[in-house]
Amino acid sequence: MSYLHAPRLVFTGDFLSDVSTVNNDTAHYNNATFQPNFQDPGKGATNGWWNPEGGAVFDFQNCAVKQIFLPDGTTQTSQSDDIIIGQAVVGAEGRPTGKMVDLDPDAQMFSALWCVQLRICTANGDLLFKGDITTTSFRDLQMRQLDGGKSNGQPLGASWTSVITNIEWGVLAEQSAFLKTLRATTQNNTLAINMSPFGYYYSHNDGRFSLGRIIGSIGPYFENEPLTFAAARRLYGINYTPSIRGTFFSISNFLVEPDAKRVSVDFGASFPVADSIGTVNYKQDLRLAVSKIPQAGVASRQTPTFYINPNDFIEIGALDYQSDPNWLNQTGGIVSFNNLPDATVSALAANQLILVSPSTSQPGQFAIIAREAIDGLVARADNFIQRLDDGQSVNIDFYAYQWGNLLPNTSISVTLDPATPDTPVGPQNPISEIYGNNFPADGLTFNGQISTNQQGKAQMLLTGNAIYSPRVYIDGQIYFITYQTATVDQAFGTEQIVVHLRDYFEEIANPVWGDISEMMIQYSNLYPIMSKYVVNLADPVALAEKKKILIFAFSRDINDTMHMPVTRDLSSTKRNTILNWLNNPQIAPKTVVRSDAREARTANPAAPGTALTDKQTRYREAVKAKNGSFPGFSATNDLFENL
Amino acid sequence: MLQIDSRYIEKALSANALEELYPLLQNAVELEHSTIPPYLTAMFSLNPGTNPVQRQVIHSIVIEEMLHMTIAANILNALGGHPVISHADFVPEYPGPLPMGIGNGLIVGLEKYSTDVVKNVFMEIEEPENPLVFKSVSLAALPTYSTIGQFYQAIQRKIDELAPDELPGDKSKQVTSSFFPADELFPIYTKQHAIDAINIIIEQGEGTSTSPLDQEDELAHYYRFEELYKGKRLVKDDTAPNGYSFSGPAIPFSPEGVFPLFPNTKINMLPVGSEEWKRMTEFNTSYYSLLSGLHTTFNGQPGMLDNTVGVMYDLKLTAQKLCATPFPSKPGYTIGPSFEFIVPAGS
Structure with a gap:
């Protein structure tokens, strides 16, 4: 079960994220070189970025339930169908708002929500239900805005997947057939939730500074399933768009329900949008299909487009989004096709889903916009962001799936990334030496060869050991630990466990x-x-x-x-x-x-100037992009035209 | 001198049953709360890092108003009533009169800090029945007025008269907090507890009739504000008629260290949908969240009080950012927190 299962609801609105930004620069952690102007707004390392006085507040604003999806495949959009439709989705009341924070200045791509409460209430404040969203971090960052984010400054979006616990049902919940079904379906009085934030404003434009758009989906949860990602199949973008030097539709989750003869694809985190508020104004003919032949294409500048002959796929249907610019905000971008023919259902059991568009350059052919993971393989770590003290251990939970089913006996290898070199002060790094990551290697102990059990799960014990100020002026160290199965799908790449291991420090009983x-x-x-x-x-x-x-x-x-x-x-x-x-x-x-x-500081084994791995380089560029300091985003005007 | 509509005192004195005191104690909770937004607005208008004494004095008084509000709500609960806090009627319209006709037409607004506001509003609000006049020439005969202190005394007297020794309220609803000394905020289980607690409210606000100090040897609110107004500390002075005089150290005040808040800012003065409007919405959302959290706290979940402390910080930080934000289309002004009761969209 997951946020893609029925019954589910979709909500859309804005989120407020008043993150603080002085800490976006690693060098700002050095007290010896800190200057007061690092607390002033402004780009560049000698300033404090877009929100130096941020207080880390995260909250829902102007969010409302847009529609619900029922087990029989129907969608309801009117409050006359169910009382929950149109009701507000709001944050905590009577306690502080949730907070949004990064793991570390050297690990900024995993912004996490902490202590966020979600409530759905009527205009009078009458509760339908409320609960607490378990801490969860960004996954699946991807390009969203065709305008390059020119008004807001941040064209990327991401996903937060989690569960809602401590659920309290309001008296009014009894009046919602939807909620009664949801309550009866879900387990442990827990719900599954996915949220896709995008369109975040660094700029003081449009009255939306520090706001972004958020699209959420809430569905049933079942015990023993992962908490921070959906046990779903995955679709990866493989059409290279030169203006963004990458792909749109990069990552989408989808679910195949053979018994219900249904496929549901979540484009909520991937659908390209015209602007920061999710307007969709291009009109390409996009269709879902099942490929009869294995697809392994990976987008690149050299091979920007892969094609398929219509004889090689079974078409499922066209995405019907063109008539309403507000389509994404209304539907959450989740597309369900019901009553699939048996042939389609059985083809989906062991063949890749693809998203295609008729080719203009090769008439009769279709360009593949996105394809499912090779062999339908998905393996992910659940609790992938960790804060550890020395002597602490944690079990990292892994799940492997093929074609949506848990996959036993799959080996997963887990490797600490190579140390990154220190960066001395210089023209590109004006304030302070910045120390590398991933060392000392003996700071963490784990067995890097694991295998999933009969239930498709694996656990890896990760232990933090004493380390002694490897980064000198920042506590502890950041370790990136890459994990992968035997075959790596380069359309998505590998994923990592990211650990902040704190420095060894002896508690002082009577400190001055x-x-x-x-x-x-x-x-x-x-x-x-x-x-x-x-x-x-x-x-x-x-x-x-x-x-x-x-x-x-x-x-x-x-x-x-x-x-x-x-x-x-x-x-x-x-x-x-x-x-x-x-x-x-x-x-x-x-x-x-x-x-x-x-x-006593541990020496960095990587000599200054040691080249970064491709992944480390991409990561650094992504961090720049996240901080609005990457100038390379241009607008895309002709998405998927002339393919 | 600050007056209270004497009907409220008559109502208290004519009560024949504890239930008849409920609305009056509800009024008391509302009154104690109603002074907090004006005080906080003045405090938030002080630029960070400037005018530290002014900030510290107002802060200390606000904390005690919170204590008084808590005590009044505890007494109401102890008598078997139910404090109502998250309701539109709970929040006064500023500028406007305070609850119960306090001040005989005293209009209280939400304004930046100034010595005028301290003198003409804050000292008026806190004025005791017979203010002790220190080193003052005129000591004209003081007519008797009904004051907040007398109102509390009337309630006190009626509780003494009508209540059983063991008060009837649900004991689990009593709110205490590690942020207040146990001899100031204690659970009200008995009649004597209620009487003692009311004395704390009266003395912290007004002092005793012979000293500007309360039982904890702290200056009562009125005299703390008077210090700010006079710019001098009130200290013991054996040569002075009442034993005290404003001859202590000077309290410096720099008017340039005050944000020029537009008086009585309302959200509808801001362009709808603008960044400033949204920040004000955020502020009022926190305010609503706080009132709602306090309502829950005083209606059976005293443990929620800690959570509301966190909301107070959310509220404070948003307010201080507002105070530093230029007011759109009002050159020379910044935005004051509006403390409006606005139920958040859909809430």
């Missing part, structure tokens, strides 16, 4: 200010909203005055809605040391020179 000043000054530098409006984190006297509220905030559990976002970066020993200080603030400097750790 000098013991915690470096940490607190760093927070003060990176999160000006705190020092400006709440308490100057760099001032021990001010901290001591506010110790009550700070102890309150620093002592919350990481999943507590009141947990301060920045303290998720701290190891428990550092957090406890800060708490120890707050409980007995001693405003003396430290007597011992604080250079021991630096001298």
